[in-house]
Amino acid sequence: MGLMTSPKAQKVISSFVLKSYRPLGILLYLGAFVAILIVSSNQFSANTYISENALLPGLVDRQYKSAHDVAGYSEHLDTLKDLEGGIPSAWLEEKFQEIGLDTYSQNFSVSHPFQEADGKLTGINVFAILRAPRIAGTEAVVFSVPYRQGQTEIDLGSTSHGIALMFSLAKLFIQQTYWSKDIIFLIVDKENIGAQAWLEAYHEVSSDYIHRSPLHGRSGAIMAAVNLEMPDKRVDHLDIRIEGLNGQLPNLDLFNMVVKLCHKEGVQPTFHGEGSLSYHQLQEFFGIKYTSKTMLSNMLRQASGKPYGIHGLFLRYGVPAITLHGQPSGSTYGDQTYSVGCVMEGIFRSINNLLERFHQSFFFYVLPETRKYVSIGLYMIPVGMLLVIPTLQGLALWFLSEPKNSKPDKDGTSSQSNDKFRQHHYAIPTFIGVHVCGVLLYLSPEFFVSSFSSYFGLSSGEALVTGLAAVFTGITLLQVFNKSDQQEVEDNQEKKWMLLKCYALVWQAISLLALSMINFSLAFLVAIFTIPVFAVCRPYNNFIFSVLNKLMLLLVSPPLLLCLLIAAHDIIFKGHSISLNTIANVGSVAMGSIPSAVIDQYLFNDWTFAVVTLVLFPSWQMFWISSSVKGLDN
Amino acid sequence: MASPCHFGKCMIPVVLLLCCLLSMSLSASNEENVEAFFKSGHTNNWAVLVCTSRFWFNYRHVANVLSMYHSVKRLGIPDSQIILMVADDMACNPRNPRPAAVFNNAHQHINVYGDDVEVDYRGYEVTVENFIRVLTGRLPPSTPRSKRLMTDDRSNVLVYMTGHGGDGFLKFQDAEEISSIELADAFGQMWQKRRYHEVLFVIDTCQAVSMFQQFYSPNILGVGSSQVGEDSLSHHVDSSIGVYIIDRYTYYALEFLEKLSTTSQKTIADFFKVCPYQQCRSHTGYRTDLFQRDIRNVLVTDFFGSVRNVEISTDRLPLSETNHTNDSGENRKMEGKFIYVDQFPAKPKTDSDESHKGMKFSAKFIIANTIFLAVASLVFWSRR
Amino acid sequence: MAASIVWITLLGILSRVIILGSHFSNVLSDRVELSTPLTSWKRMTEGMFLIKNGISPYLGDNFHEPPLLLYFFTIMDNTTPALIPLVFLFLDLTTAFLLYRVAKYLLRYLLSEQIKEGPSYAKDVDVLLLKRSSLSSIPTLVLSIYLLNPFSILTCSAQSTIIITNVLVTATFLLTLKGQWWSATLSLALASYQSLYPVMLIVPCAMHVANLKMQENKESISYSSPTAVTIMLKIALSFLLWSVILITLSFLMLESWDFLQSTYGFILSVPDLKPNLGLFWYYFMEMFEHFRIFFLWVFQMNAFIYTIPLTIILWKCPSFVFFCQLVLIAIFKSYPSLGDITVYLALLPVWSHTFHYLRNGLVVSVMIVISTVLAPVLWHLWIYAGSANANFFFAFTLIYNTAQVYRHCRAVESL
Secondary structure (H helix, E strand, C coil), rough: CCCHCHHHHHHHHHHHHHHHHHHHHHHHHHHHHHHHHHHHHCCCCCCCCCCCCCCCCCCCCCCCCCCCCHHHHHHHHHHHHHHHHCCCCCHHHHHHHCCCCCEEEEEEEEECCCCCCCCEEEEEEEEEEEECCCCCEEEEEEEEEEEECCHHHHHHHCCHHHHHHHHHEEEHHCCCCCCCCEEEEEECCCCHHHHHHHHHHHHHCCCCEEEECCCCCCEEEEEEEEECCCCCCEEEEEEEECCCHHCCCHHHHHHHHHHHHHHHHCCEEEEEEEEEECCCHHHHHHHHHHHHHHHHHHHHHHHHCCCCCHHHHHHCCCCCCCEEEEEEECCCCCCHHHHHHHHHHHHHHHHHHHHCCCEEEEEEEEECCCCCCEHHHHHHHHHHCCCCCCHHCCCCCCCCCCCCCCCCCCCCCCHHHHHHHCCCCHHHHHHHHHHHHHHHHHHHHHHHHHHHHHHCCCCCCHHHHHHHHHHHHHHHHHHHHHHHCCCCCCHHHHHHHHHHHHHEEEEEEEHHHHHHHHHHHHHHHHHHHHHHHHHHCCCCCCCCHHHCCCCCCHHCCHHHHHHHHHHHHHHHCCCCCCCCCHHHHHHHHHHHHHHHHHHHHHHHHCCCHHHHHHHHHHHHHHHHHHHCCCCCCC | CCCHHHHHHEEEEEEEHHHHHHHHHHHHHHHHHHHHHHCCCCCCEEEEEEECCHHHHHHHHHHHHHHHHHHHEEEEEEHHEEEECCCCCCCCCCCCCCCCCCCCCCCCECCCCCCCCCCCEHHHHHHHHHHHHHHHCCCCCCCCHHHHHCCCEEEEEEEEEEEECCCEEECCCCCCEEEEEHHHHHHHHHHHHHCCEEEEEECCCCCHHHHHHHCCCCCCCEECCCCCCCCEEEEEEECCCCCEEEEEHHHHHHHHHCCCCCCCEHHHHHHHHCCCCHHHCCCCEEEECCCCCCCHHEHHHHHHHHCCCCCCCCCCCCCCCCCCCCHHHHHHCCCCCCCCCCCCCCCCCCCCCCHHHCCCCCHHHHHHHHHHHHHHHHHHHHHH | CHHHHHHHHHHHHHHHHHHHCCCHHHHHCCCCCCCCCCCCCHEEEEEHHHHHHHCCCCCCCCCCCCHHHHHHHHHHHCCHHHHHHHHHHHHHHHHHHHHHHHHHHHHHHHHHHHHHHHHHHHHHHHHHHCCHHHHHHHHHHHHHHHHHCHHHHHHHHCCCCHHHHHHHHHHHHHHHHCCCCHHHHHHHHHHHHHHHHHHHHHHHHHHHHHHHHHHHCCCCCCCCCCHHHHHHHHHHHHHHHHHHHHHHHHHHCCCCCCHHHHHHHHHHHHHCCCCCCCCCCHHHHHHHHHHHHHHHHHHHHHHHHHHHHHHHHHHCCCHHHHHHHHHHHHHHHHCHHHHHHHHHHHHHHHHHHHHHHHHHHHHHHCCCHCCCCCCCHHHHHHHCCCCCCCCHHHHHHHHHHHHHHHHHHHHHCCC
């Protein structure tokens, strides 16, 4: 307290900040890079461990004896797929009933404003409930498998083998007496939409866009969900997918448990395609070569805010959930069905041991490897370092924008009292204005689709992108051509952009801090790209500087930032080289991802579009405006 | 009316005491015989066996305490003199693949939760308060005899505890804990109230030794499964049940006790050697400084067994004829008619229902309110 | 100036009407930052429903507003339910304009004091002196801060009944400045009748009125002079009288004393530990039950005790004591919300001339902004996502209160 109040100390602080914010900013930026590499390394990331005592994974004998019946189910399902148009719900229900489970189905359809006129999406979820024999069914665990057909099957991989394995396991499970939770076997149609429809019905939440029939059978609160995607009996490894909607993650215990059981049953678990590293790999440069790549992949996926498998939607309802995605192996021999079955049995027996919800372990983490984790305490260090940069600069600009202590006149004229205040009357309306722009942008998609697509004959996706682009350029150009008419004192003009930028910097730091709480990866990636640009941007009178400045700012504007992130992903993980082809590809991916973000917002309550329009865009716009202030003399 | 069991329980000490008195009054030379007769100084044995943790993954603690119960019972302490506190019902846990049974061994030889287990305090009754009340005898008058520790100054008491502990505390259930000081004070109070002759305190938890370091009352032997700073470990898993099934210290202690018979001459010194480090993976600790006798002369059965020395007296003992008939209860007449008390406020009568719809305020209130509003507005506006 | 006032008012009304009219209002009224168990509109509707069905709303644990307020809204609801949001809007506007008048009166008063004591000031304090020019600019600033403050906009849109306390407290301030002590005590009694804590304001109120009286009589200022003692006694008695009348009226309305336990008992004994921006809930949630009574005393004493040192130190300027009390109430009351800080935030510019050396405006405002941005985020993570926990949320309510305390200390120090 004393440090902050005494005028002398304040002078010291202000002179320190003014002197050091530039070199310190550069140091911190480089430091953040190094820090994120270091925390991903073998040396700093900790080994995972099972924190929940109750889980006891792998202690119990496996009772799944053989997977002989799986192939039969799988083949039958494949023949049915060829015959019927949609999901063979009758057959699936019949199989569940044969096993002796309470079987139900649920119809759903989707209609949202951005739909193409022809396609009204409908589907049927089939689910069956195994009632725990010796306890009231107040808790449940979900075993889900998505049903895939046609193009989605080609794109995302088949799952018929997974459905077959589910039947086989259901047969085993129903014979057992030790279940303390009901088990819900769920076959989801139409991927995320079906899962959302089922979850909404289960939790009795209504949605304006997904219409669904009510569930006729229910169980208790869902304690966990495991989603299995198994393409074939020959599985090279099980890829464990955790990233959910809005970057939410399941409890780390669930992940650790699955990894442990996979190791026990001899199935290789992988995370973003990378298996558990050997000792030698971990020793080589502290394993950075491998771990950093896996962690970056994890972060990019989390930053997208899109669920990586249908488990991602369960997370939204506070249900820890995970997807096991079997990666087909190229070989023509071998059969891992039995091992995967044992893994699934182990998972369910462990979850069955749970006494309360998963809560012991971390919810905030990134993973550099299957048996390593970086917790919030570590990964917030680089974020913190990045956020200190705008804070320091904001403070420096605050000191700089302070009015000089001019000698007061004897009679105390009015000009003086105006001088005493900073130029808040310019900065605050601008601040409010850009946020109003953000709100308008956020609300605009529906408007564009209804007007644009009918007038110009565009598809809804195209109309959306065109409309957003139009508004974006409109708002942006407004500032470029905005000439300040008033002849103000130059000093004031100088103060004006400084104060506005100070506002912008501080607001950016606050909003990114808030964002990092929800979706660390998104906040970090946005920060690492935008902070250096925002730090150097300012109004220039020199034309070349001014244009360069503008170009740099444009490069980190939300739409181009999206392209940058996609490009980074492609170059690092798909090994694309930088060429025209790549750029075109990135453009088309970005074009496609914008409408999908908007639609996801309507259907699943995806926040990405809202974050971009309500937080990132106004923040960027403030910098844009502050560096467009005219009438300076450098 | 006392049940036969209780009758027996009361009578044994009485008979013994009378024998003792008789023989003493008859000839002083018999004193040595008498001393030999009660050579450990106690006339009865009690056991308090406590498992303090619940939840399925703590199966082993329940198994610990139940196995200990069986050993003690086999060595002769009757159910009426065992207070068994078990915090959770593992046998009926829905996760148990062997319903209604608790095993303490992977081969599932013995179901320690068989037909003859009398649990005195179970589930949420196992609290720190209840435990201390049992030890100190401060129980509400309505407490049944089976839940009381009715010891006297000639009683040897075995106290066995298992659960999750730390340095100076033992967790009860998931909500509370008993500290070593509370425990020491409980024993102190027992001593002052002459509720024991000697105590053997056995505890199997992490940092077990810390629990009896604060004891200050005499005649207590303490033994714990681990030193301060050490964990006590479990022994093995039964993979068909899927949980750890027993703790190391208890496992080896049971192995030792199993070889004993009621006439065994093994001493406490032998018992303290149980479970060396290579078996236990923790250093067992014991405390003898409060104890008067040399532990090499103290039989294990002084605590784990029961006094069975009974001599038959040929003399006729005058037992007073007490009048047990008490008719007052039966003769009580039912007076008047019983009716149920109203559970809820009586419903307003149907005819006045309409009047209750919409609020109703008394005329007094409305008038007073109007006056107030008038005054208030007058005050507000008068000066303008 | 007049034009800008009109524009600001229109903007303030517009923003409130837009939010009040949208479905957003419902979401807001559920926010813990805006509605406390005491001021929540939902609970008021519950109370209205109960009393309409002939059940005393004070028997349950749901309703904690005083009876006369309930009476007022029940009448409203029976006759013109559509007007209720407008009542809130109207009250909020009234507060704004009362604040405008308060600022005007206060500045005039401060200026006259300054002129009177002018010769006694040191030479280089010019920067700390009030300028005549600010007499017109600051009241407008006060008005605009209140009307455009997002906190007050949101509070009004959430229909939190703290709005009523705010209007009464502001009225008390204005009437005190005018020296109309009968009406001042009436509105103070009404304010305390609703939320109890304003009781503390009786001290600065009495002091200020005594001050005015003594100036009128050209006496030197001494609170032990007969004039001062009589007027202060009169004020205390009139306040008591009004309070007794209000309580009696409430009794007549309900014909039972239940409401006392359910309103003032509820405020004082803090049985509802639903998280809010205050400091009570977390401590009382974490502590052992047997310490509860002790800490209840400590916490509640804390809320009231600062009246004594403040009056001793700042006896010369009771109006500032009044302001300080408002801040203290906002920090230390048992169920605080964002609506509590709006009044004193708006009044802050009145003393701006003394804040010349107050440099940490940025730090403090950033702290408050951070906490108000992050509190809902962490609330979401705690309650909905289930990934964070109470500590996260509490950390930011702590920052929020620290910032307030910090700013307040600086303000007192700089005076």
